Amino acid sequence: DGDRAAARVEHTHPDGRRDGSVVDVIEHAHKTLVGRLGTDRRRAWVEPQDKRIGDLIQVAASKRGGARNGEWVEVEIETYPGVREDARGVITRAFGYPDDPAVEQEMIIAKWGIREDFQPAAIKEAEGLKPPGEDEPFPRGVADLRELETFTIDPRTARDHDDALSIEALADGGRRLGVHIADVSHYVRAGHETDKEAALRGNSVYFPDRAIPMLPPCLSGDVCSLREGEVRRVLSAFLDFDDKGRQVDFRLTVARIRSSAQLTYAGAGAVLEGEEILEREEYEKALSFRGPLAELAALAGQLRARRMTEGSLDFDLPEPIVHLNEKGHPTAIERSPRNEAHRLVEECMLAANRAVAKMLEDAEGAAVYRVHAPPDEESIELLRRTLARLGLP
Numbered sequence: 001d002g003d004r005a006a007a008r009v010e011h012t013h014p015d016g017r018r019d020g021s022v023v024d025v026i027e028h029a030h031k032t033l034v035g036r037l038g039t040d041r042r043r044a045w046v047e048p049q050d051k052r053i054g055d056l057i058q059v060a061a062s063k064r065g066g067a068r069n070g071e072w073v074e075v076e077i078e079t080y081p082g083v084r085e086d087a088r089g090v091i092t093r094a095f096g097y098p099d100d101p102a103v104e105q106e107m108i109i110a111k112w113g114i115r116e117d118f119q120p121a122a123i124k125e126a127e128g129l130k131p132p133g134e135d136e137p138f139p140r141g142v143a144d145l146r147e148l149e150t151f152t153i154d155p156r157t158a159r160d161h162d163d164a165l166s167i168e169a170l171a172d173g174g175r176r177l178g179v180h181i182a183d184v185s186h187y188v189r190a191g192h193e194t195d196k197e198a199a200l201r202g203n204s205v206y207f208p209d210r211a212i213p214m215l216p217p218c219l220s221g222d223v224c225s226l227r228e229g230e231v232r233r234v235l236s237a238f239l240d241f242d243d244k245g246r247q248v249d250f251r252l253t254v255a256r257i258r259s260s261a262q263l264t265y266a267g268a269g270a271v272l273e274g275e276e277i278l279e280r281e282e283y284e285k286a287l288s289f290r291g292p293l294a295e296l297a298a299l300a301g302q303l304r305a306r307r308m309t310e311g312s313l314d315f316d317l318p319e320p321i322v323h324l325n326e327k328g329h330p331t332a333i334e335r336s337p338r339n340e341a342h343r344l345v346e347e348c349m350l351a352a353n354r355a356v357a358k359m360l361e362d363a364e365g366a367a368v369y370r371v372h373a374p375p376d377e378e379s380i381e382l383l384r385r386t387l388a389r390l391g392l393p
Contacts, residue, residue, distance in 0.1 A: 001052035002029030025080070032076050032092065033057065034111040039069040046075045046089065049111065055081045057089040067094035072103055074110045101328035105207055114205050115197075118216050122193040126216035129187045131223050132231050132256055143255040145236060150180055151261040151289060152226050153268050153345050156282065159211060160225040164234070164259050165348055167295045173243040175299050179352040180257055182224045183233040188215065208322045208330075228262045237352040245302025250355045261285055269339030272297050297340055300347035307350075 004027040011019040033053065035046040044064055045056040049072075057075050067073045074093040081087040093110065096103040109116060118126075138144055150164040166178035188194045198214050205212040213220045226232050234257050240249035267282030271290050277283050286293065308314065319336040360367040375383075387393070 001050065003027065004029070028077075028080060030077065032074055032110070033089075034072065034074055034095075034107050037064070037067050037069060037071050037073045037091070037094075044069075045086075046073060046091070049107070055087050057087045059089060059091055063090035065091040065094065067091045071095065071097055072107050101324075101330075109212070114212055115201055116212055118197055119193065122197040123216055125193045126187075126219050126223075129219065129223050132233060134231055138256070141254060142233075143236070143253045145180075145234075145255045146231060146258040148178065148257060149260050149292065150178065150226075150257050151263050151292075152228075152259055153263045153265060153341055156264045156266060156279075160220050161227065161259070161262060162225075163349070164226050164257060165296060165345070167292050167299070169295075170240060174241050174248065175295060177239045177241065177296075177299060177348060177351065179237045179239070179348055180226070180234040180255070181237075182226055183235050183254060184215070184219075184224050186233050186254075187219060187223060194219065208324055209328070226257070226259045228259050231256050231258050237355060239351055239355055241299060241302070245299060245306055247351070247355065250359065252356070252359070261289060263289065263341075265339065265341045265345075266337075268293055268341035268344075269337075272340040272344070293341075293344075296348065297344050300344040303347045303351055304343070 003025050005022045006024040006026055007020045008023050009018050009020045013019075030053070033046065033048045033050070035048040035057070037059070038045050038047060044059045044061065046059060047056055057077060059075065072095040073091045074095070075089040076092050077087055077089045079085075079088045095106050095110070098104075108114070148166050148168075150166045152161040152164045154161055162182050164180040166180065168176040168178070170176055188198060194215060197216075201212075201214045204214045204220075215224070224232070226234070234255050236253050236255045236257070238249075238251050238253070239247055242248050263286050264279075264282045266277055266279060267286035268289075270277045270283050271286045272293055304314075316338070318338060320333050321336050322330050323332040323334070325331050
């Protein structure tokens with residue numbers, strides 16, 4: 001599964017479907033596989049975990065690497081299967097038996113080729129990068145927003161803080177929303193070692209009890225994290241709205257901010273909804289920002305109402321929280337609570353995204369877009385018939 005192959009078309013059905021046979025494998029998709037080791041008196045083999053790969057990989061006794069019958073293993077393929085012969089390989093890693101939760105996590109990392117370790121050159125480069133100092137001169141084009149009241153709102157388990165918000169009153173009764181995003185591009189330069197490492201990963205990977213970051217932790221957790229009371233570089237989007245929540249102006253600027261506080265969704269949500277929570281410190285900290293939180297919530301309400309009027313879809317989907325015991329076994333799954341703070345942040349981020357997208361569209365320059373292909377005629381006809389039964393044109 002996943003191999004690139006050359007095929008011969010041998011029959012075409014009236015509906016356009018084609019039958020044929022593979023004549024050559026151009027490129028194999030898998031150099032290693034994760035599977036279960038099986039043994040008997042005479043031989044050993046690995047049965048791939050991925051059921052789409054139906055071949056067993058035979059393993060010589062000298063190439064088992066100490067792995068035992070029934071263990072999950074990683075096998076490196078030495079020869080691929082032929083018409084009359086099995087695939088053969090060498091076991092490079094034994095994870096352990098299936099009843100150990102830690103084994104499952106390590107298998108996932110191996111199966112998807114997730115990179116855990118950073119190259120020494122990337123680590124050295126990242127450790128040499130520092131956030132701006134309090135008295136460091138401002139380069140041309142970088143705004144000084146250190147006195148602007150900004151704060152982050154994140155889950156209490158957040159390992160880093162990527163974005164901050166601000167809200168200012170305008171003379172005509174409107175509001176100025178500030179969305180401040182950590183300026184990672186200032187530190188991760190194209191073609192440099194940290195950029196190469198990030199490209200190999202593509203994203204961070206989150207497990208219930210840990211994360212494998214895309215960037216070295218000293219960057220994601222410190223230099224590019226908007227920590228409370230510390231100066232950090234950001235890209236700031238300022239959106240001006242009138243008293244009806246209509247956007248009337250927009251500008252972007254590179255800046256330095258000093259985040260006033262790290263708020264949690266639980267604390268901010270409790271203040272907005274007039275409830276108290278057991279975590280008094282979180283609640284008290286959010287309470288001191290009741291004014292700006294209320295202003296942001298009021299603006300978010302206007303933005304959401306306008307979105308709905310314009311026909312926007314609202315996917316208010318809950319996220320699961322997996323509870324683990326001390327051995328790593330899942331004991332419960334519950335819905336992550338959603339409150340007004342979650343909806344506030346989502347509306348602010350969406351407003352900034354839409355404004356930036358409009359700016360890029362108007363500039364008619366090169367930009368990255370995610371484009372959805374139009375539906376095929378068959379899907380449209382099925383929808384038309386379904387709506388007709390409901391009396392909808």
